[in-house]
Amino acid sequence: MAASARTPAKPRARSKGEQTREAILAHALGLATRIGFEGLTIGRLAEDLRMSKSGLFAHFRSKEALQLDILRMAGARMVESVVKPALAVPRGEPRVRALFERWLAWEQSPSLPGGCPFMAASFELDDRPGPVRDFVVQNLRDWMDTLAGAARIAVNEGHFRADLDCEQFAHDCQGIGLAFVHASRLMRDPRAHARATLAFETLLQRCRAPGRTASNPSAAVPSGRRR
């Protein structure tokens, strides 16, 4: 599976410890989304993975470090499966749309049985200061900046109104996403996805440059295409 079976290399390619460490984090991520970051327990985690509590603990030197590593992995995965693919989509509205759609898909990803960990952490840690909270805040700030940045590009491409408040746009997107989680996970509303999509389309419509519609995407001319 790894690079080579006979090349352990000097700085070590993929030590045993690192493998199990990642296996732990992968499972811990799924667990944390379901039972929360505070509710996540080293004993339970070790039991699930059929390891000793102390053996597992040795990989992280504290529970807080474990929580941070889980979030780091989650952040990296989110970038990988939401942000990066969206960057391959044409600039402007298509990319904004790709971001949003992939975000919803990420939230429902099978590897996240409890949903996006940052959403859950938003409400779980909002009153508990510390590095874990700080990390969540930073990550969400980055995400909102990504959304706002994509909207900014859409403005420059002439897809969105020139006077659009891009940060408000990101804020509104966040609201749609949160309402989606609320409706689908808590209320178990089968129309949750349709609701979120409708809300997003309505938002997009409000943001488009005058005269421009979804079915007539070339009506408006980019105002400042070259930078």
Added chain:
Amino acid sequence: MAASARTPAKPRARSKGEQTREAILAHALGLATRIGFEGLTIGRLAEDLRMSKSGLFAHFRSKEALQLDILRMAGARMVESVVKPALAVPRGEPRVRALFERWLAWEQSPSLPGGCPFMAASFELDDRPGPVRDFVVQNLRDWMDTLAGAARIAVNEGHFRADLDCEQFAHDCQGIGLAFVHASRLMRDPRAHARATLAFETLLQRCRAPGRTASNPSAAVPSGRRR
């Protein structure tokens, strides 16, 4: 304070136990909003109130019962300070607006240092089945129904478009509220309230009957005023 000082009556007017019980719940509510419902601990609660753990515990027969009682009190308070006052406001858009504004105020109420307990519980309990979760769901369903009902009335009064999807309206409101909590509590964004207000006004504008504006509230004629 109570009915009479010399009339304990047969079924007893306001026993000592009931007083402390309410004091416990009031404090527990504030605590639960900050540290979460799972994080809330009987020992901590007793310590805060300078009671013995067992003395406090005797008032509720389990932690789950305590959690339910806390939520019951929160629900009653929310009705008292959000729903009931809004019902005193004229039907239609003004009442819808009153509901939303009082909702935001309730979320920031000083007696709720950690914000609306139902918001927090939404994400904390979404994956933990049981009566506590059920209670939260029921309460939020009632709230959404209240919002949708107020919108329905606004449609009948001719304030809102006749083809408005009132449930989608309630859903969108929920999103604005969630984004508000996200921005204010987690991100500590000072513009959070302005963002929420702007989002709500934009939503209202989209819902209004054609030709009707905020500054010209009498442009449209009620279509089905009676009933």
Added chain:
DNA sequence: GACATATCCGAACGGTCGTACTATTTTGTC
């Protein structure tokens, strides 16, 4: 194969959790 080191386990620590039992005190009624 020898050896150093990385990895993992077992047991144990002090703490806190929710809960159960038994006193003791306080309250309300006569």
Added chain:
DNA sequence: GACAAAATAGTACGACCGTTCGGATATGTC
């Protein structure tokens, strides 16, 4: 003030928490 009932305290329980430490075991290098 006597007396029953209600309210509170005290103590203890088993379970699990995060963490420590020393020793067993596996891994990678020579």
